[in-house]
Amino acid sequence: MVSRLYFRFIIPIGYKESWIPLFDDGSGDGYFYDPLRKASEGALFYNFAEQGDFVFFPSMNNLLAAIVKCYQEGAFIxxxxxxxxxxxxxxxxxxxxxxxxxxxxxxxxxxIRGRKVSGIP
Structure with missing residues (x-):
């Protein structure tokens, strides 16, 4: 309940009810799956709410490959x-x-640069 309220009122960056958390930090940041979006539209993504950053992955394979490489390269310790x-x-x-x-x-x-990002408020 608290998490849902946090997403609705504290983070106006674009959280949608349809987002399913895959890995989250409990503060609104994390990896999500949106079943209402096609893979080509970025159904699987990372969201850093404070900065409004998104990283869209074309597949779960890409996400998992990135995680594995982060471990291999020492980015995760x-x-x-x-x-x-x-x-x-x-x-x-x-x-x-x-x-x-x-x-x-x-x-x-x-x-800031005056560009519209489709599908993201």
């Missing part, structure tokens, strides 16, 4: 703090990997 182990992402290393397997779209940047 297992770290530990007083609460225990957790996965950490080195964004400098991972950004090129994500771009290799998906097409990055930043609606906020497009709005």
């Amino acid at each position: 297992l770290a530990e703090d007083k609460e225990g182990p957790y996965w950490e992402e080195n964004f400098e290393l991972s950004k090129d990997i994500w771009s290799e397997f998906g097409a990055r779209i930043s609606p906020a940047e497009d709005l």
Whole structure:
């Protein structure tokens, strides 16, 4: 319930009721599947709500291949703090990997430049 309210009122960046979370961080960011969109329209995607960034993947194979490469290249590392182990992402290393397997779209940047992004408010 809280998560649904958070998406409806706190994150006006384009969350849709149809989005199914695949991997999320509990704060509105994560990987989602939208069954109302075709694969060619970006049904599988990553959303970083605070910046309005989306990375659309043409298939689950692309998403999984990117995750595997992030592990292989050291972009994902297992770290530990007083609460225990957790996965950490080195964004400098991972950004090129994500771009290799998906097409990055930043609606906020497009709005600044006056471009309309289809399907994203």
